[in-house]
Amino acid sequence: MSGDRTAASGSRTSVGKETGRAGGTALRGAAGTGAGAPERAPLRPWREGRMTPRALYLVLAATFVALGVAALQTYRAVESELTDAALARRSAIAQLAAATLSARFERVIDLSVSLATRVRFREHVAAGRWTEAAAILSQVPWDFPYVERLFLTDTRGTLEADVPELPGVQGRNFAYREWYAGVSQNWQPYISPVYQRAAVPQRNVFAVAVPVRAGGDRVAGILVVQVDLAAFFDWTRAVDLGPGGLLYVVDGRRQLAFHPGRPVPAEVRSLAGNPFIESLLRNEAGVVVGPSPVDAAVVVSAFVPATQGWGVVAQQPAEFVFAARDNQLRRVVIGFGVIVVLGALLAYLALHLVVRRREAEGDRRVKLELERRVEERTRQLEAAGRALSDLYDNAPCGYHSVDAEGRFVRINDTWLSWLGYRREEVIGKLRHPDIMTPASAARFRAECFPLFKRQGWLKGVEFEYVRKDGSTFPASLSATTIYDAAGNYLSSRSTVFDISERKRIEAEVHALNARLETANQELESFSYSVSHDLRAPLRAVDGYALMLEEDYGTRLDDEGRRLLAVVRSESKRMGHLIDDLLAFARTGSQRIDLVAVDMAGLARETAAEAAREQPAARIEFDELPAVHGDRALLRQVWVNLIGNALKYSSKVAAPRIEVGGRANGTEC
Numbered sequence: 001m002s003g004d005r006t007a008a009s010g011s012r013t014s015v016g017k018e019t020g021r022a023g024g025t026a027l028r029g030a031a032g033t034g035a036g037a038p039e040r041a042p043l044r045p046w047r048e049g050r051m052t053p054r055a056l057y058l059v060l061a062a063t064f065v066a067l068g069v070a071a072l073q074t075y076r077a078v079e080s081e082l083t084d085a086a087l088a089r090r091s092a093i094a095q096l097a098a099a100t101l102s103a104r105f106e107r108v109i110d111l112s113v114s115l116a117t118r119v120r121f122r123e124h125v126a127a128g129r130w131t132e133a134a135a136i137l138s139q140v141p142w143d144f145p146y147v148e149r150l151f152l153t154d155t156r157g158t159l160e161a162d163v164p165e166l167p168g169v170q171g172r173n174f175a176y177r178e179w180y181a182g183v184s185q186n187w188q189p190y191i192s193p194v195y196q197r198a199a200v201p202q203r204n205v206f207a208v209a210v211p212v213r214a215g216g217d218r219v220a221g222i223l224v225v226q227v228d229l230a231a232f233f234d235w236t237r238a239v240d241l242g243p244g245g246l247l248y249v250v251d252g253r254r255q256l257a258f259h260p261g262r263p264v265p266a267e268v269r270s271l272a273g274n275p276f277i278e279s280l281l282r283n284e285a286g287v288v289v290g291p292s293p294v295d296a297a298v299v300v301s302a303f304v305p306a307t308q309g310w311g312v313v314a315q316q317p318a319e320f321v322f323a324a325r326d327n328q329l330r331r332v333v334i335g336f337g338v339i340v341v342l343g344a345l346l347a348y349l350a351l352h353l354v355v356r357r358r359e360a361e362g363d364r365r366v367k368l369e370l371e372r373r374v375e376e377r378t379r380q381l382e383a384a385g386r387a388l389s390d391l392y393d394n395a396p397c398g399y400h401s402v403d404a405e406g407r408f409v410r411i412n413d414t415w416l417s418w419l420g421y422r423r424e425e426v427i428g429k430l431r432h433p434d435i436m437t438p439a440s441a442a443r444f445r446a447e448c449f450p451l452f453k454r455q456g457w458l459k460g461v462e463f464e465y466v467r468k469d470g471s472t473f474p475a476s477l478s479a480t481t482i483y484d485a486a487g488n489y490l491s492s493r494s495t496v497f498d499i500s501e502r503k504r505i506e507a508e509v510h511a512l513n514a515r516l517e518t519a520n521q522e523l524e525s526f527s528y529s530v531s532h533d534l535r536a537p538l539r540a541v542d543g544y545a546l547m548l549e550e551d552y553g554t555r556l557d558d559e560g561r562r563l564l565a566v567v568r569s570e571s572k573r574m575g576h577l578i579d580d581l582l583a584f585a586r587t588g589s590q591r592i593d594l595v596a597v598d599m600a601g602l603a604r605e606t607a608a609e610a611a612r613e614q615p616a617a618r619i620e621f622d623e624l625p626a627v628h629g630d631r632a633l634l635r636q637v638w639v640n641l642i643g644n645a646l647k648y649s650s651k652v653a654a655p656r657i658e659v660g661g662r663a664n665g666t667e668c
Contacts, residue, residue: 060347064340071336078332082325087287087300090241090321094302094314095285097239097247102307108208108227109189111144116210116223125152125221126214134161148205148228154221166199179224183209187219191308193251194268197226204229204268206251233258245316248294250277252309259294276303280311289318398475398496404489406431418498420468437464437472453489456481462499474499527581534578542571592630599624602631603659606638614646616653622660
């Protein structure tokens with residue numbers, strides 16, 4: 001190793017001397033008549049052709065003006081981006097809160113509808129047994145804390161029963177309430193705006209009114225679920241908008257439905273007339289900066305409409321929303337100011353020094369500049385030599401050169417570190433086969449080296465090498481020959497890559513393939529077992545459903561017959577799923593037979609079979625290119641594609657399905 005460094009150092013010294021001689025020649029050429037190499041233009045004194053100091057100052061001033069304009073534009077762009085980011089975050093929170101509110105509305109409607117459609121409950125209401133019907137709902141306020149109270153009215157809005165029962169309210173007519181007007185308009189579930197309930201203690205609530213139907217579409221009464229605002233909107237308190245931030249809710253009558261900073265029993269407050277509240281009720285979303293409609297403070301308000309005509313407003317004081325932006329902008333301004341001041345100071349000093357030096361230099365600058373260029377070129381050559389030496393010794397692969405007798409004449413540090421030798425132990429002492437295992441050395445001498453001398457190269461030949469400590473490792477060798485002018489073999493250059501990791505990965509791949517084969521076999525066995533265990537109870541379910549339909553079908557109402565049809569339909573679908581599971585399990589062990597397949601004919605054949613269960617469907621085919629593949633597996637693909645298309649269009653009376661394809665190089 002030390003010998004090579006000495007040689008390299010000597011080489012760099014030689015180059016430096018040659019460069020110095022070349023530089024001297026260039027100097028003489030520049031000072032002489034111009035014979036020999038191309039001359040450099042002589043450096044004239046500043047006063048002969050340079051800009052005046054006043055012109056330089058003007059250029060500097062223009063540069064600073066341009067930098068100031070660019071800094072102003074950058075400031076405005078950063079301000080706009082940071083403002084948009086701050087507003088977008090509040091808008092995203094408001095959108096999430098609106099989605100949450102819509103989901104909670106859907107859940108409370110679903111709860112009310114499920115209560116109103118209970119069979120025994122409907123029978124009691126239809127028979128006028130209001131107390132018995134209310135008793136069925138007695139546990140609801142305990143199971144759902146946000147349900148403050150439930151009551152039943154007749155179709156004219158007269159209260160017949162309530163849970164929990166309050167004195168003095170039974171027999172009162174509540175047709176004046178908005179929930180009655182909303183539900184009786186088309187007899188569909190309705191969520192009312194916020195109002196103050198009549199019972200003592202009076203509280204602000206909203207109601208979910210659901211019609212209770214007897215037989216057919218006849219409405220026998222109304223189930224009203226009063227929702228406690230504090231419990232229903234408690235989730236808004238957990239939304240983190242930052243310092244001073246909060247969420248409040250507006251109902252469909254522009255009233256403040258819920259505000260975490262106001263007590264729930266407070267008087268219902270109207271926010272009508274506020275511009276963004278009006279936009280919210282027009283189902284528009286946005287972000288505004290201005291006075292709050294609640295307390296007149298300057299805030300950022302992100303408003304997003306929810307369902308049922310309600311909306312959500314995410315509000316935070318503007319000083320907190322834009323605090324990070326303002327801090328960032330202040331740092332930008334300070335940074336620009338420091339850069340401008342330092343730049344101006346450095347420019348002034350540099351210009352002042354340049355002017356003074358140029359005035360004093362004159363012709364002396366020509367000689368100094370040429371000497372500087374010679375020294376710089378010398379340093380560049382020395383740096384290039386060091387870089388090339390570093391690149392050779394520290395490359396991620398091994399390099400070596402051997403002479404005509406096979407002895408190492410050069411080797412890099414990477415190759416030595418793999419082998420565990422020092423450079424003096426290898427150079428001029430060892431031959432290339434000496435560091436191989438006996439088997440690899442024999443193959444190298446008998447096969448590879450003769451071939452290498454004939455064709456002049458080897459590429460990616462793998463050998464087993466022996467380290468100094470006796471351990472072995474695999475490596476890949478690529479080599480090229482060097483010939484003299486007469487074409488005789490002189491030496492070779494080689495590149496070696498350690499392929500231990502690749503060999504390890506290949507072994508892991510083989511092991512994983514074996515495990516995959518075992519897993520496929522286990523999957524197939526499992527699928528057959530599942531199919532056998534599931535089919536018997538599935539047939540029993542379908543058989544009993546059929547018996548129920550045939551023997552008791554006339555005693556069931558429409559909803560009962562519909563549910564029975566759902567049971568049979570889902571049984572058939574479960575059977576198809578079991579068949580698909582078996583088909584999928586077989587694909588792992590099925591041998592793939594690659595043949596030419598007429599895709600158009602195969603698709604039409606599969607479609608004809610699949611459309612038997614839905615004869616009204618119309619399946620149209622475009623031109624399909626022929627392919628090369630396994631016909632059975634491709635048929636299964638078509639069964640899945642067309643079956644899914646028919647399945648998910650089953651609600652359409654006469655669905656239309658288009659089948660087409662295109663060729664894309666070697667793929668279809």
